[in-house]
Amino acid sequence: MLDLLKFLKEHNSPLVINIFPIYMLSTKQMPVDFAFFDRKNNSNYSIKDGPYIYTNIFTFTYDTLVSALTKAGYSDMQIIVGQVGWPTDGFPNANPKYAERYHRGLLRYLKRNEGTPLRPNKTINVYITALSDENRMVTQWGEYQRHWGIYRHDGSPKYKIDFSLKDRDEEPTTAKGTVKMPNRWCVYDQSVNAGNEKLMEQVNYACNSSDCTLLSPGATCENLNSTQRASFAFNMYFQMNSQQVDYCGFQGLGVITTDDPSTPNCRFPIEILSIDVVDNGAWKMASYNKDSNPTIIPLGLALSALFCIVLFLCLIMWF
Numbered sequence: 001m002l003d004l005l006k007f008l009k010e011h012n013s014p015l016v017i018n019i020f021p022i023y024m025l026s027t028k029q030m031p032v033d034f035a036f037f038d039r040k041n042n043s044n045y046s047i048k049d050g051p052y053i054y055t056n057i058f059t060f061t062y063d064t065l066v067s068a069l070t071k072a073g074y075s076d077m078q079i080i081v082g083q084v085g086w087p088t089d090g091f092p093n094a095n096p097k098y099a100e101r102y103h104r105g106l107l108r109y110l111k112r113n114e115g116t117p118l119r120p121n122k123t124i125n126v127y128i129t130a131l132s133d134e135n136r137m138v139t140q141w142g143e144y145q146r147h148w149g150i151y152r153h154d155g156s157p158k159y160k161i162d163f164s165l166k167d168r169d170e171e172p173t174t175a176k177g178t179v180k181m182p183n184r185w186c187v188y189d190q191s192v193n194a195g196n197e198k199l200m201e202q203v204n205y206a207c208n209s210s211d212c213t214l215l216s217p218g219a220t221c222e223n224l225n226s227t228q229r230a231s232f233a234f235n236m237y238f239q240m241n242s243q244q245v246d247y248c249g250f251q252g253l254g255v256i257t258t259d260d261p262s263t264p265n266c267r268f269p270i271e272i273l274s275i276d277v278v279d280n281g282a283w284k285m286a287s288y289n290k291d292s293n294p295t296i297i298p299l300g301l302a303l304s305a306l307f308c309i310v311l312f313l314c315l316i317m318w319f
Helices: 002-010 021-028 057-071 096-112 196-208 226-239 299-318
Strands: 015-019 047-049 052-054 079-084 125-128 185-188 254-257 276-279 282-288 294-298
Touching: 015 057, 021 057, 052 057, 057 079, 096 125, 185 226, 196 226, 226 254
Parallel strands: 015 079, 079 125
Antiparallel strands: 047 052, 185 254, 276 282, 282 294
């Protein structure tokens, strides 16, 4: 670490850190209100370090690093927060309500430029994570790692946040251009008399190849019964494979339906159509045919066809 700091100092580079308040709550057993910049529920929890008092995790974590840098001889090194945010699912207290509260407080704090007790009146550079959920993110620190997004995968915002720092009470603009796949889901066919062992085997297969983090403790789909959990797993695998019929087999246990299997607390998602799909290293453009099945058109072929059309029109105009 000292070698790294020396290298950064020699090249006049900042030290980049990530601050994840919800992770600290889970590991340090702090009260949830300590994560936020506003104090509610008459919370008086704080951490005192000599003359300094910390009332939220962000400033406490930031100054912990400042203190360590000072002891290492780099008291003036610039710090950039490379990632900070609040997840909306996959963990206790990970929800849109808390995410909105956290980001609103964070942006108010940043606008005031008040700094921290060890670095008062200093501007803090922060990158908020993340714009959208990432269903392939590693989950070694928690299932919530796939649910940092301000936006859902279809481009709709989850909660109110004002990037202009004007503290407006409104949601960000909905993304344009997304195309939702047909309203169909892959669910567990309860008419098939499957043994528990076979069913669990297929559920595990589906989850290992897709994203079942919403079934984890504290997540929105935690309380589904066994058959609903199987349906959720099957559907995630089906959706993440572009709703191709072959991905709803599960050895005869899966069936495609147009009846939404969602519950009041758990939404069974429908994927959007990817604009670009990577297949065997070649970039491709995806579109739908009249039967609502994905048709993959190689990008090179599409560009060649476009070139031919343009050339044909130019020849017509020339003659």
